[in-house]
Amino acid sequence: NAGVTQTPKFQVLKTGQSMTLQCAQDMNHEYMSWYRQDPGMGLRLIHYSVGAGITDQGEVPNGYNVSRSTTEDFPLRLLSAAPSQTSVYFCASSYSDGPRDEQYFGPGTRLTVT
Amino acid sequence: GNSVTQMEGPVTLSEEAFLTINCTYTATGYPSLFWYVQYPGEGLQLLLKATKADDKGSNKGFEATYRKETTSFHLEKGSVQVSDSAVYFCALMRKTSYDKVIFGPGTSLSVIP
Numbered sequence: 352n353a354g355v356t357q358t359p360k361f362q363v364l365k366t367g368q369s370m371t372l373q374c375a376q377d378m379n380h381e382y383m384s385w386y387r388q389d390p391g392m393g394l395r396l397i398h399y400s401v402g403a404g405i406t407d408q409g410e411v412p413n414g415y416n417v418s419r420s421t422t423e424d425f426p427l428r429l430l431s432a433a434p435s436q437t438s439v440y441f442c443a444s445s446y447s448d449g450p451r452d453e454q455y456f457g458p459g460t461r462l463t464v465t
Numbered sequence: 466g467n468s469v470t471q472m473e474g475p476v477t478l479s480e481e482a483f484l485t486i487n488c489t490y491t492a493t494g495y496p497s498l499f500w501y502v503q504y505p506g507e508g509l510q511l512l513l514k515a516t517k518a519d520d521k522g523s524n525k526g527f528e529a530t531y532r533k534e535t536t537s538f539h540l541e542k543g544s545v546q547v548s549d550s551a552v553y554f555c556a557l558m559r560k561t562s563y564d565k566v567i568f569g570p571g572t573s574l575s576v577i578p
Contacts, residue, residue: 355508386568391473391570392570393469393554393556393567393568393569393570393571394509394554394568395568396566441508441509443508443509453511453514454509454511454566456508456509456510457508458506458507458508459507459508
């Protein structure tokens with residue numbers, strides 16, 4: 352049971368490039384989400400999904416796309432990278448949407464956009 | 466709107482010292498409250514939680530009590546260890562909206578021998 356996995360661990364992009372951050376979970380969780388972590392700002396929700404085929408925007412969705420074709424995978428796409436997207440990105444999953452259900456986080460992807 | 470405020474630190478303590486990390490929140494209704502911990506180079510892990518007023522969450526020697534009258538959820542530990550060095554995040558979740566998990570800015574704790 353690997354939990355939540357993310358690839359890559361580190362990435363450097365040039366402004367304007369696109370890329371996909373991968374996230375997968377093997378716990379059969381319905382709910383998955385992407386956060387970005389910036390110094391002094393905690394974690395902010397980018398996009399989330401309540402099940403395969405269903406996604407919605409979080410607090411800071413601009414510049415990012417997501418899709419959920421399977422229960423296991425929830426990739427995050429950066430369409431045209433900007434320096435403001437330099438951050439640490441975390442994927443998380445949980446069994447359901449109740450407050451009693453713990454979110455499980457991946458180890459993070461550290462992205463630098465130059 | 467909903468928000469979480471916590472002391473940002475960094476906090477440096479000697480081993481076996483008493484720890485308090487303050488957390489206060491602003492929210493409509495009655496949110497659930499959480500403390501997450503992030504060890505160096507890792508993702509966040511749930512440390513403890515409380516889902517209603519006066520509940521006490523506890524885990525690994527850490528405790529926090531949901532105080533509705535003061536809108537607080539302070540994290541405490543009686544005797545910290547070097548292995549407790551990490552960043553601690555207070556968070557709230559509205560009971561009706563999965564997308565409304567609000568995290569505080571995090572408090573960095575360093576415990577020195």
